[in-house]
Amino acid sequence: xxxxxxxxxxxxxxxxxxxxxxxxxxxxxxxxxxxxxxxxxxxxxxxxxxxxxxxxxxxxxxxxxxxxxxxxxxxxxxxxxxxxxxxxxxxxxxxxxxxxxxxxxxxxxxxxxxxxxxxxxxxxxxxxxxxxxxxxxxxxxxxxxxxxxxxxxxxxxxxxxxxxxxxxxxxxxxxxxxxxxxxxxx
Amino acid sequence: xxxxxxxxxxxxxxxxxxxxxxxxxxxxxxxxxxxxxxxxxxxxxxxxxxxxxxxxxxxxxxxxxxxxxxxxxxxxxxxxxxxxxxxxxxxxxxxxxxxxxxxxxxxxxxxxxxxxxxxxxxxxxxxxxxxxxxxxxxxxxxxxxxxxxxxxxxxxxxxxxxxxxxxxxxxxxxxxxxxxxxxxxxxxxxxxxxxxxxxxxxxxxxxxxxxxxxxxxxxxxxxxxxxxxxxxxxxxxxxxxxxxxxxxxxxxxxxxxxxxxxxxxxxxxxxxxxxxxxxxxxxxxxxxx
Numbered sequence: 001x002x003x004x005x006x007x008x009x010x011x012x013x014x015x016x017x018x019x020x021x022x023x024x025x026x027x028x029x030x031x032x033x034x035x036x037x038x039x040x041x042x043x044x045x046x047x048x049x050x051x052x053x054x055x056x057x058x059x060x061x062x063x064x065x066x067x068x069x070x071x072x073x074x075x076x077x078x079x080x081x082x083x084x085x086x087x088x089x090x091x092x093x094x095x096x097x098x099x100x101x102x103x104x105x106x107x108x109x110x111x112x113x114x115x116x117x118x119x120x121x122x123x124x125x126x127x128x129x130x131x132x133x134x135x136x137x138x139x140x141x142x143x144x145x146x147x148x149x150x151x152x153x154x155x156x157x158x159x160x161x162x163x164x165x166x167x168x169x170x171x172x173x174x175x176x177x178x179x180x181x182x183x184x185x186x
Numbered sequence: 187x188x189x190x191x192x193x194x195x196x197x198x199x200x201x202x203x204x205x206x207x208x209x210x211x212x213x214x215x216x217x218x219x220x221x222x223x224x225x226x227x228x229x230x231x232x233x234x235x236x237x238x239x240x241x242x243x244x245x246x247x248x249x250x251x252x253x254x255x256x257x258x259x260x261x262x263x264x265x266x267x268x269x270x271x272x273x274x275x276x277x278x279x280x281x282x283x284x285x286x287x288x289x290x291x292x293x294x295x296x297x298x299x300x301x302x303x304x305x306x307x308x309x310x311x312x313x314x315x316x317x318x319x320x321x322x323x324x325x326x327x328x329x330x331x332x333x334x335x336x337x338x339x340x341x342x343x344x345x346x347x348x349x350x351x352x353x354x355x356x357x358x359x360x361x362x363x364x365x366x367x368x369x370x371x372x373x374x375x376x377x378x379x380x381x382x383x384x385x386x387x388x389x390x391x392x393x394x395x396x397x398x399x400x401x402x403x404x405x406x407x408x409x410x411x412x413x414x415x416x417x418x419x420x421x422x423x424x425x426x427x428x429x430x431x432x433x434x435x436x437x438x439x440x441x442x443x444x445x446x447x448x449x450x451x452x453x454x455x456x457x458x459x460x461x462x463x464x465x466x467x468x469x470x471x472x473x474x475x
Contacts, residue, residue: 014192018244021204025242028211029384029399057208059201113329117209117218139214139361140399142382163363167212180212182361182399 005077008041010055020056027178028167032136032145034129034177043074049171050097050123055082057121058095063088065108067098069125090120097123100150108166116163119181126150129172138183147177155185193240194272199223203241203395207386210397215360216328217311217394225390232265233390235288235307242303242386243269243286248276250284255292255432255449262290281452291354293375295431295453298383300400306369308389311396313357313367333365336407344412353417359405360398368404374416374432379404421446424466426457 010016016039023035042051058064064085066075079085090096090107103122111119126148133148134155147170149155158165158181165181179185191197199221206220225233243249249269253262257279265288266277278284281296288305298304310316314324317335327333336357343351356373360366368379369387379385385398398404408414419433424445431453433446445466448454458470 013197015245017197017200018192018242019246021200022242022244025204025207025211025384028208029397057201057205059198061198061202062205114325115219116213116216117206119209121208139402140211142401163213163216167208182212182214 004043005074005081008043008051008078009082010039013055017056020052024053024056024169024176024178027169027176028140028180030140031138031179031183032131032141032147032177034131034175036175038174043072043078045070045072045125046075046078046097047125047171048174049176050125050169053123053169053171053176054079054085054095054097058083058085060084060086062094063092065090065093065096065098065120067096067102067104069099069102070097093120095121095123097125099125105154105166110161110164110166113164116165119164119166121167121169123169123171124150126170126172129170129175129177134185136179136183136185140180141183147179149179149185152185155179155183159184190272192245192273193243193269194225195223195237195240199237200241203237206395207238207241207397210386210395211384211399213364214398214402215358215364215366215396217389217396220393220395222390222393226268227264229391230309231261232288232290232307234388234392234395235290235305235390236265236268236388237390238305238386238388238395239265239269239286239288240273242305243273243275245274247273247285248278248283249273250278250281250287251289252287252292252294252450252452253290254434255294255453256451258451279452280456281450291370291372292432292449293371293378293381295428295448295450297378298381300382302383304381304383304385306371306385306387308367308369308387308392308394310355311367311369311387311389311392311394313355313365328364331363333359333407336365337409340407340409340412344409350408350412350414356414357407359407361403362405365407366396366398372418372432373406373414374418376404376406376414377416419446422464423448423454423457424464426454426462426467427464428454428457428462 037052040051108120251262253259406414
């Protein structure tokens, strides 16, 4: 194991993760709102924001799926050392990381009618992230907002599954926005 | 600060609660099961709310706790001191200064801003529980959106009392999907469930977390010919004169004497500081309390 696998985690886990979670929670409660995160320095190609989300939410209880875009031994080692999360196929994953093109979106768990919470959260790495493009409406949004989504129809059909469905976190460098299944993309 | 981990809970427990909160926000009104921990206080004293607060607090927060609207009751004081000690957060009694407010059975009179978070302590999170004791059955009813039984209950209220007599824990439908127990807040507070802040609900004994994101549609169940009506005592506050706040009734002597006062102590005190005086009140003096 190389030394830099051991680096890039939170300096003060309890405090850093509390700030990070507040940002992630606010993003999930207010779809489209962009937050800036700090505290993690993961190996490429994982973005800083995606690294912070994994450090904040993942542990041995949360199986992770790495899309081909992100499936490197170095990144596996980093995630294993810092979170202990196991790596699994898309069907069994609670979290998934990758670019939109490389994530097999239809393969992930969308929850069951009695337990809609048993669904995957996808961390989608983006080239850019801005409040332009697709119009968003729904819970957490006053009137409407906009977000640069990689696609629109996939999110429309995901919202149609409500209360089942996937929840998305879009990351770009040190910034992040979220799109829960309740958001209507139009 | 103390020998505890930041905000008392260990990090793995916080991650588990945090994941439940995110799913709760993504499915408004749905009760997410979580592995509730034993807390250093008895069930029924807000262990669910305390675990949610522990998972969301940062050292930069200013924390306020209310019990039936009051900042100075035993439950509120002990929870406030708990996080003062274990998380080192600043505390306040002023609604406008708080970033996180933990509440037992009230929503503050002052409208919350979009940078404020309200954490509810919930005794029985399942709105259908007193109608159907089986968790297997109520879970099936939620999955099938089968809420007829709840309307029958409200109808029986009308047939027995001539009106919907349910006065607290009044059921609501969130975003047109899940029927939810807003915790035992008076139905006077129900219209405030549509707010700018994030609302999180924690039930420790029952091991459930649920949430309402900001600007989410929350409709109190009713009938076309018996529309929902938020009610309060038909009186003004005897201390500050407020006519728009929820009131507690106090018996003050053995001769049937009584007075009404705001249940929200911060709201009442702020009004008195601004010179409002009720029928039995005296002008506010800083050291009077």
